[in-house]
Amino acid sequence: MANIRVAIVGYGNLGRSVEKLIGLQPDMTLAGVFSRRDSLDTLDPDTPVLPVADFAAHTGLFDVAVLCLGSATDIPEQAPEFIRHANTVDTYDNHRDVPRHRAEMDKVARENGTVAVVSTGWDPGMFSLNRTIGQALLPGGSQNTFWGPGLSQGHSDALRRIAGVHKAVQYTIPSPDALDAARRGEAGGLTGKQTHLRRCYIVCDEADRERIENEIRTMPDYFVGYEVEVNFIDEATFDAEHTGMPHGGHVITAGDTGGYTQAIEYTLELERNPDFTGAVALAYARAAHRLREAGQSGAYTVLEVAPYLISPDSLDELIARDV
């Protein structure tokens, strides 16, 4: 089996997930981590830690680099420089800017004979794939994307700013009624406030509960207008059950085929969001390497990659096992 040498660029939550996941792949090894920091607490103390400024000098060490960088400024600023020197995969998630990002990466990749797969992960990424396929199968049908149950960092921060709140998290949850309407193809006109509810878990003194619940329910922008559920729990329960990073969601497409409703639903239920984002990025890192080996260059979204290219198994094995 091939050995694909993978480099990680950036060592936050996503970088650490990718590091862990490389060990689960039958055909990959970790070549090193590029970072701005001099030393990192890597899983394997022998993993090379390299200065990100020296990326271009080390491209002989790896086949593809997974860019585990922020979407706000890092990816748009730095990815076009990395793709000059090596194959890359990113999880750029600024949906509105993806066409520009893909075009820029495509231009530089073609000039330099490299391959980029852009905006992998789950949304964009797997959800994009299911939106395109769903609408292709049921043209004229209705389609809804739901997010959650998932931890919302911004809303959790807002809860923690309320006086008397010791600990708090907020999960965004698809409304069960809206999910059912989407499955019947009847959720076309619903807004985000109608399709999602906000569930809060709060640790505070018992005397503060009524006031805190009232402050949550009347907080503009964050909670007003949403169905809000407030749960008060003790600190031990909070620490045991609410320190993870769960997320997920649904892409639901429903269409009418001349008097009959056909519903397609893709669901993710993720105990750890960055782990799954990293898993998708790694699978497309495999595709980037293979496309380059096949003589291709340029930038690809997940819509443009033949699915068998992301599997560690051979096409013949896949046809015999999965088709």
Next chain:
Amino acid sequence: MANIRVAIVGYGNLGRSVEKLIGLQPDMTLAGVFSRRDSLDTLDPDTPVLPVADFAAHTGLFDVAVLCLGSATDIPEQAPEFIRHANTVDTYDNHRDVPRHRAEMDKVARENGTVAVVSTGWDPGMFSLNRTIGQALLPGGSQNTFWGPGLSQGHSDALRRIAGVHKAVQYTIPSPDALDAARRGEAGGLTGKQTHLRRCYIVCDEADRERIENEIRTMPDYFVGYEVEVNFIDEATFDAEHTGMPHGGHVITAGDTGGYTQAIEYTLELERNPDFTGAVALAYARAAHRLREAGQSGAYTVLEVAPYLISPDSLDELIARDV
């Protein structure tokens, strides 16, 4: 927008579904129906009905032919002759024979400069795609395919052979407990009898109910060993609710990413089985035409087709809308 001229070969349930669905596509027209019969009751009386024996003489009329033929003998015997003359899509569903079928179609297609997409539909087809992608994202994870709720023709026939049964249908239904176990990644060792239950709807005289239920529950091969649910209903309810062809199912992949469970689930809920099979075949007919236009030849499974090729929308539109 392109106009793809589609021919239908065979005019059973699937052929009639494809005929209806072509009218819902923004970029396709029906060029004609090839049949062994001289005349057909087509939706549009002006649709050309052509002798299937003259297929080769009429290839100038269409861009791609959807082979709506049986998998038992028609597809393996006839598809290699059709692909000599024109692009084809089929829904060949003999899973174990797909590698041989693809190889044969690939050889003839390459010799003749045509494109075949083989074994489309939903299983094989969409379920194959989700099996491959699920295992690529979560290598080492567990994966289960569940079928139903769906009408089983063979089991319905067995019920109708019981003395005193006026009307009967049997639906195969995934066991809720097994679905939950699969979502937790704990359904690896379960057999088909443990993961599916059999739900029967029977119309009979009230005096016969106890005997008939006993005959069902003790019928070897068909029902013994399964969880069986027997419902007695009146004829009006039967005619109103149980004459359709519903089907569907789930592909569930669950994997551990170092201490965290990640679950991927793809669900189909189909009110009319042949309509959805036909919808998938038509989307891949679009891909077959485009691959040929791009100068390709050979046979492809759904695993080998870049997803954007099945959409009527342009790649730029898809990237802006779905990614």
